[in-house]
Amino acid sequence: MKETIQSFLKDKFSHFISKEEEIITNLPTFFLKPEGIVPVLSALKTAPGIELNYLNDLTAIDWLGKKTPRFEVCYLLRSGNKSSTRVQFRVALEEDEEVPSIINIFKGANWPEREVYDLFGIRFAGHPRMDRLIMPDNFQGHPLRKDYPLEGFGQDYLVEDLLTIHLKEDMEA
Amino acid sequence: MYEKTAEHFSLKQKKLPEGHLLVNLGPSHPSTHGILQNVIQLDGERVVDAESVIGYVHRSFEKLGERYTYNQFLVCTDRMNYVSTPLNNIGWILTVEKMLQIEVPDKVTYVRMIVSELSRVMDHIICNGILGVDLGAFSGMLHLFHHRENIYQVLEKLTGARLTTTFCRVGGLEKDIYPEFEKDVKTIIKGLRPAIEEFQSLLVNNRIFIDRTEGVGGISAENAISYGYSGPNLRAAGVPWDIRKDDPYMFYDKVDFDIPVGEDGSVLHRTLVRMEEMRQSLRIVEQLINGLPTGAHHADMPHIYLPDKSKVYKNMEELIYHFKLIMHGIKVPKGEYYMATEAANGELGFYIVSEGEKSPWRVHVRRPCFWFYQSFPELVKGSLLADTVATMSSMNVIAGELDC
Numbered sequence: 150m151k152e153t154i155q156s157f158l159k160d161k162f163s164h165f166i167s168k169e170e171e172i173i174t175n176l177p178t179f180f181l182k183p184e185g186i187v188p189v190l191s192a193l194k195t196a197p198g199i200e201l202n203y204l205n206d207l208t209a210i211d212w213l214g215k216k217t218p219r220f221e222v223c224y225l226l227r228s229g230n231k232s233s234t235r236v237q238f239r240v241a242l243e244e245d246e247e248v249p250s251i252i253n254i255f256k257g258a259n260w261p262e263r264e265v266y267d268l269f270g271i272r273f274a275g276h277p278r279m280d281r282l283i284m285p286d287n288f289q290g291h292p293l294r295k296d297y298p299l300e301g302f303g304q305d306y307l308v309e310d311l312l313t314i315h316l317k318e319d320m321e322a
Numbered sequence: 323m324y325e326k327t328a329e330h331f332s333l334k335q336k337k338l339p340e341g342h343l344l345v346n347l348g349p350s351h352p353s354t355h356g357i358l359q360n361v362i363q364l365d366g367e368r369v370v371d372a373e374s375v376i377g378y379v380h381r382s383f384e385k386l387g388e389r390y391t392y393n394q395f396l397v398c399t400d401r402m403n404y405v406s407t408p409l410n411n412i413g414w415i416l417t418v419e420k421m422l423q424i425e426v427p428d429k430v431t432y433v434r435m436i437v438s439e440l441s442r443v444m445d446h447i448i449c450n451g452i453l454g455v456d457l458g459a460f461s462g463m464l465h466l467f468h469h470r471e472n473i474y475q476v477l478e479k480l481t482g483a484r485l486t487t488t489f490c491r492v493g494g495l496e497k498d499i500y501p502e503f504e505k506d507v508k509t510i511i512k513g514l515r516p517a518i519e520e521f522q523s524l525l526v527n528n529r530i531f532i533d534r535t536e537g538v539g540g541i542s543a544e545n546a547i548s549y550g551y552s553g554p555n556l557r558a559a560g561v562p563w564d565i566r567k568d569d570p571y572m573f574y575d576k577v578d579f580d581i582p583v584g585e586d587g588s589v590l591h592r593t594l595v596r597m598e599e600m601r602q603s604l605r606i607v608e609q610l611i612n613g614l615p616t617g618a619h620h621a622d623m624p625h626i627y628l629p630d631k632s633k634v635y636k637n638m639e640e641l642i643y644h645f646k647l648i649m650h651g652i653k654v655p656k657g658e659y660y661m662a663t664e665a666a667n668g669e670l671g672f673y674i675v676s677e678g679e680k681s682p683w684r685v686h687v688r689r690p691c692f693w694f695y696q697s698f699p700e701l702v703k704g705s706l707l708a709d710t711v712a713t714m715s716s717m718n719v720i721a722g723e724l725d726c
Contacts, residue, residue, distance in 0.1 A: 173657035175420075204550050206660070208686040210675055215683075225660060225673075225688075230562070232569030235660065257550030260696040268384075283377035283725060292385055299389055 151177035176237040201226040207261035213295035250276040268293035353711040356721025372699040380725040387685030391651030400486040403723040406441035413663040415490040439603040445666030446596040449718040462525035493627035494620025539713030540588035550693035553668020559587030565664040589716040651680035691724040
């Protein structure tokens with residue numbers, strides 16, 4: 150499967166491949182440029198013989214101090230029930246770079262993308278609602294970044310503030 | 323004081339038409355089974371629009387995973403899907419064992435499989451029983467809860483805890499099985515089989531139940547795949563995917579069982595799929611318990627599994643291993659690994675990025691609830707308010723797993 154996808158990418162999308170790095174993993178991994186993620190995934194979804202039609206997982210890694218660029222957004226796809234066909238695509242990003250949203254290819258990318266934005270601060274261009282999903286809406290910072298302390302910066306974004314905000318919202322409405 | 327980063331409800335910003343009403347189901351509401359919120363726009367009793375708000379029980383497990391050692395993170399996995407805790411434990415431990423490339427004795431795998439199938443039964447009892455309660459049928463739940471309690475008692479004897487079992491360890495089990503384990507499991511199977519049939523005829527075959535659930539909250543197979551559904555909810559939509567068959571882990575390729583498949587993904591079909599899965603799980607347990615091997619309950623690897631305490635007091639070698647394991651943890655070689663197991667709700671995947679330290683560089687949990695619950699607004703649009711309760715209940719959304 151790895152060879153099929155590799156030759157498919159080389160044939161049609163060689164300008165979207167960003168680098169070829171060997172990493173120790175159980176998943177065949179391909180590095181793509183940010184602008185390539187939408188055309189490549191939509192082509193692979195229907196490409197005969199490959200058909201990666203199931204978005205298995207979407208997450209990000211913060212390599213602070215280990216690698217540059219700092220962030221990597223990981224897309225895990227598989228072809229139907231054939232779990233042996235799991236393939237990972239990665240997009241390496243600097244701190245304020247954006248990556249296009251794949252919500253038009255896979256509906257299920259909606260919440261995972263919002264989660265990655267919430268916890269890492271990586272924005273997905275074209276997402277209909279790039280809001281916080283898990284943390285409170287007046288939370289400061291992005292907790293899964295490596296430079297965010299484990300104990301937090303202190304819990305002084307009071308629950309009281311949150312209540313005032315929502316109360317004001319209700320009064321206005 | 324602080325700048326507001328996002329509006330919480332997009333529905334609240336919308337100008338509502340005359341006569342429409344915004345209703346909050348949750349964060350604390352009997353029908354949500356946990357702390358999650360649904361804002362529903364109603365025209366009379368008809369749902370026009372809906373929105374789910376989550377994050378009320380977020381405990382940042384992925385951040386904690388970067389600090390904890392591999393065995394310490396086990397207590398976090400207990401608190402994900404808290405109605406079938408051993409399944410989460412086993413998913414995590416199998417991933418770490420795969421990274422370390424270690425083999426465990428057959429007996430360990432047998433016991434892990436028995437416990438995980440019993441947990442699956444427990445999870446489905448909760449889901450189907452509470453669905454009945456939400457629709458106003460209380461007695462069905464009571465019929466099965468007695469047997470769920472029996473399973474809990476076995477878990478209690480086996481692990482010392484009922485809810486947060488923390489049952490596995492890297493390289494084996496926390497402790498050996500107790501002498502009457504085999505007999506107890508056989509008693510459970512004997513009692514559960516007729517109880518499931520009784521539940522089926524009492525609740526699921528009931529005319530009122532069928533009228534309330536048939537065709538309600540359905541989803542097409544194509545849509546379900548696009549949303550990343552997995553587990554019973556996906557199979558109810560007619561897609562026969564099950565990781566136990568497609569990518570067998572443990573000994574699932576050596577036991578006989580079938581995968582039940584539904585048709586239209588509606589509440590009724592989800593219930594029926596779960597009913598059949600309980601029977602199949604009992605079938606698996608029966609095959610395993612009859613061939614339970616004897617032997618040690620852990621791999622003989624003192625640098626991975628804590629040595630016996632009595633030896634630690636007497637021998638220098640064991641003392642050193644004990645000290646190293648407690649102070650420095652298990653060193654997992656550098657690399658990345660994704661492994662998925664079939665939990666009660668679907669594909670539970672753990673993605674570990676290790677840099678060779680005592681704790682992972684990054685842990686990610688692919689939890690099934692998170693993926694299928696985002697389709698909730700689409701499922702309930704156009705239905706009645708009472709149907710939203712049935713839909714949510716039958717999806718088996720567990721808040722602990724959803725937020726993680």
